[in-house]
Amino acid sequence: MSKNEIPYKIYLNENEMPAYWYNLRADMKNKPAPLLNPGTHQPMTAEELSGVFCEDLVKQELDNDTREYPIPREILDFYKMYRPSPLVRAYCLEKKLGTPAKIYYKFEGNNTSGSHKLNSAIAQAYYAKKQGLKGVTTETGAGQWGTALSMACAYFELDCKVYMVKVSYEQKPFRREVMRVYGASVTPSPSMTTQVGQKILAEHPGTTGSLGCAISEAVEVAVSNPGYRYVLGSVLNQVLLHQSVIGMETKIAMDKYGIKPDIIIGCAGGGSNLGGLIAPFMGEKLRGEADYRIIAVEPASCPSLTRGIYAYDFCDTGMVCPLSKMYTLGSDFIPAPNHAGGLRYHGMSPILSQLYDDGLMEAISVPQTSVFEAAETFARTEGILPAPESSHAIRAAIDEALKCKETGEEKTILFGLTGTGYFDLVAYEKYHDGKMDDYIPTDEELTAFRARLPKI
Numbered sequence: 324m325s326k327n328e329i330p331y332k333i334y335l336n337e338n339e340m341p342a343y344w345y346n347l348r349a350d351m352k353n354k355p356a357p358l359l360n361p362g363t364h365q366p367m368t369a370e371e372l373s374g375v376f377c378e379d380l381v382k383q384e385l386d387n388d389t390r391e392y393p394i395p396r397e398i399l400d401f402y403k404m405y406r407p408s409p410l411v412r413a414y415c416l417e418k419k420l421g422t423p424a425k426i427y428y429k430f431e432g433n434n435t436s437g438s439h440k441l442n443s444a445i446a447q448a449y450y451a452k453k454q455g456l457k458g459v460t461t462e463t464g465a466g467q468w469g470t471a472l473s474m475a476c477a478y479f480e481l482d483c484k485v486y487m488v489k490v491s492y493e494q495k496p497f498r499r500e501v502m503r504v505y506g507a508s509v510t511p512s513p514s515m516t517t518q519v520g521q522k523i524l525a526e527h528p529g530t531t532g533s534l535g536c537a538i539s540e541a542v543e544v545a546v547s548n549p550g551y552r553y554v555l556g557s558v559l560n561q562v563l564l565h566q567s568v569i570g571m572e573t574k575i576a577m578d579k580y581g582i583k584p585d586i587i588i589g590c591a592g593g594g595s596n597l598g599g600l601i602a603p604f605m606g607e608k609l610r611g612e613a614d615y616r617i618i619a620v621e622p623a624s625c626p627s628l629t630r631g632i633y634a635y636d637f638c639d640t641g642m643v644c645p646l647s648k649m650y651t652l653g654s655d656f657i658p659a660p661n662h663a664g665g666l667r668y669h670g671m672s673p674i675l676s677q678l679y680d681d682g683l684m685e686a687i688s689v690p691q692t693s694v695f696e697a698a699e700t701f702a703r704t705e706g707i708l709p710a711p712e713s714s715h716a717i718r719a720a721i722d723e724a725l726k727c728k729e730t731g732e733e734k735t736i737l738f739g740l741t742g743t744g745y746f747d748l749v750a751y752e753k754y755h756d757g758k759m760d761d762y763i764p765t766d767e768e769l770t771a772f773r774a775r776l777p778k779i
Contacts, residue, residue: 330412331411331412331414332411333409333410333411333579334407335572335575335576335579336407337407339575339579340399340402340568340572341568341571341572341575343393343394344391344394344568345390345567345603345606346389346390346391346392346564346567347567347598347606347674348386348387348388348560348674349388349390350390350606350609350610351674353677353681355648355676355677356673356677358646360645361642361644361645361646364646364779367645369382369385372645375542376561377447377453379454383560384559384560392564395449398446398449402568404434405433405441406442406572407576408430408433408569409430409433410429410572410573410577411427411705412426412427413426413428413705415704415705416700418704420724420725421728422725423727423728423731423733424723424724424728424735424736425582425733425735426724426736427582427584427737428738429573429737429739430740431569431740431742432707432742435501436470436474437467437470437742437746438741438743439595439596439741440467440472440556441471442568443471443556443561443562443595444471444472445471445474445475445478446565447475447565448479448481448554449475456552457481457549457550458481458484458551459476459482459483459551460483460542460544460545460548460554461483461484461485461553461554461555462485462488462512462537462540463485463488463491463556464487464537464592464665464667465495465710465712465747466487466495466498466502466746467498467710467742468557469485469502469507469509470501472507472554472556473485473501473503473505476505477506483502483505483506483507483508484507484508484544484551485502485541486510486538487509487510487512488531488534488536488667489512489513489531489532492512495747498746501746510540511532512537513527513530513532513536516540517539517543519540519543519641519643523536523539523640523641531660533640533667533669535638535639535641535655535669536639538555538639538640538644539640539642539643541553542643542644557593557594558593558638558647558670559672560674562595563595563598563602563672563674563675566595566596566598566602567598567603569600570599570601570602570603571603573603577737583613584736584737585615585734586617586735586736586737587600587738588618588720588739589619589620589738589739590619590621590712590716590739591619591628591666591675592621592625593670594674595672597675598675599739600737600739605683605684617683617685618685618719618723619684619685620686620689620715620718621689621715622666622690622694623689623691624761625652625658625669626652626764627650627651627668627669627670627671628675628676628679628686629687630688631652631670631671631769632650632773632776633648633649633676634776634779635647635779636648636649636651636653636654636669636776636777637654637777638654640654640655649672649676650670650671650679651670651776652769652772652773653776655669655772656769656772659762661759661760663691663711663747663749664691664695665711666712689715689718689719690761691759691761693718695714696718697717697718698711698717698751700717700721701717701721707740709740709743710742710744711744712742713744714744716740716741720736723736
């Protein structure tokens with residue numbers, strides 16, 4: 324097949340899969356700021372972090388210089404159950420929009436967890452097993468990360484304790500049950516089972532929870548139970564490292580057929596999907612080898628990049644985790660209960676925050692009713708019910724394609740389809756029944772949250 328004969332779906336064979344993760348930080352001139360000890364405000368040492376995270380993951384977290392990390396054979400063998408994932412040309416969507424743009428999406432929903440989260444979950448579970456641990460604790464928002472981690476822990480026969488944001492626990496019982504199928508215990512957060520949970524409930528009675536709350540509980544349980552460590556599904560450097568497999572595969576597939584994207588779009592909550600997708604492309608941009616327009620898309624109801632402040636902040640609501648320099652809304656920010664589209668974290672990955680602050684990528688926020696409108700357009704044309712998180716990227720991709728329709732430009736657009744939305748039907752139901760609105764926090768509300776940032 325010639326490069327002019329581009330298939331509907333581009334599948335790599337297992338021999339074409341990347342054999343290493345790409346550490347974007349190695350090519351960043353301005354490195355992400357270090358994590359700080361919340362008590363001393365000094366950079367966290369490997370010894371300090373090892374009390375919370377697995378030892379090998381701490382090394383990855385702190386390593387700003389190693390460009391390539393070989394993927395262990397055990398992880399590669401697991402990846403081959405669902406990877407390489409397809410790169411798809413959205414011909415039907417292009418026709419529906421009447422655009423001259425070429426639209427591609429990297430589909431990460433072809434596994435039982437339904438999302439890209441499994442790429443890092445299996446890596447973190449592997450390193451926990453290698454260290455001889457009994458189990459791990461974590462948080463989950465919409466439930467994709469908790470589902471992925473429960474699968475990974477079942478594979479390596481590890482105990483898995485998940486603290487699930489209470490509003491999602493109640494709205495998404497089926498995702499909760501999938502976690503239980505794989506042996507995980509699932510607790511709605513904040514809960515009365517931890518000291519920090521009790522404190523949060525005392526201060527915010529009736530709260531529907533946040534990722535920051537759930538992180539605090541999961542960390543408390545990890546550090547107070549021998550043989551356990553805490554693992555996280557987004558934000559951290561180690562997670563973006565593992566997720567680089569998405570971008571590496573995408574670039575290999577595009578290079579194979581001579582495709583070069585003009586615009587790369589990803590939804591952005593904590594940053595794992597976007598960071599993974601753009602990694603090799605941003606690497607080329609940093610090295611001066613190519614240029615791309617990169618767009619992070621976040622919900623207007625939780626707009627950390629577009630309306631947050633770049634500062635050191637706690638990674639959790641209970642203020643027990645290290646301080647991270649990131650674009651943040653404040654660690655006690657809790658999205659409105661009607662927020663149904665995922666991407667609920669108060670801050671953004673330190674790597675993406677630094678790249679954004681350096682002007683190497685853009686960020687936009689979109690209201691959730693327009694997100695679900697785009698999701699339905701995509702479902703009706705491309706045949707996949709997308710996750711609400713992914714649909715933020717779909718919204719931006721459609722808007723960019725429509726701009727091409729107006730100007731006649733034949734741009735190539737790439738976006739990340741992070742997963743499927745079959746466990747998110749309560750959100751779709753609210754959209755259909757007209758019970759979903761576009762609440763956006765006021766400047767006054769965000770100012771109040773920012774006023775409580777730690778003084779660093």
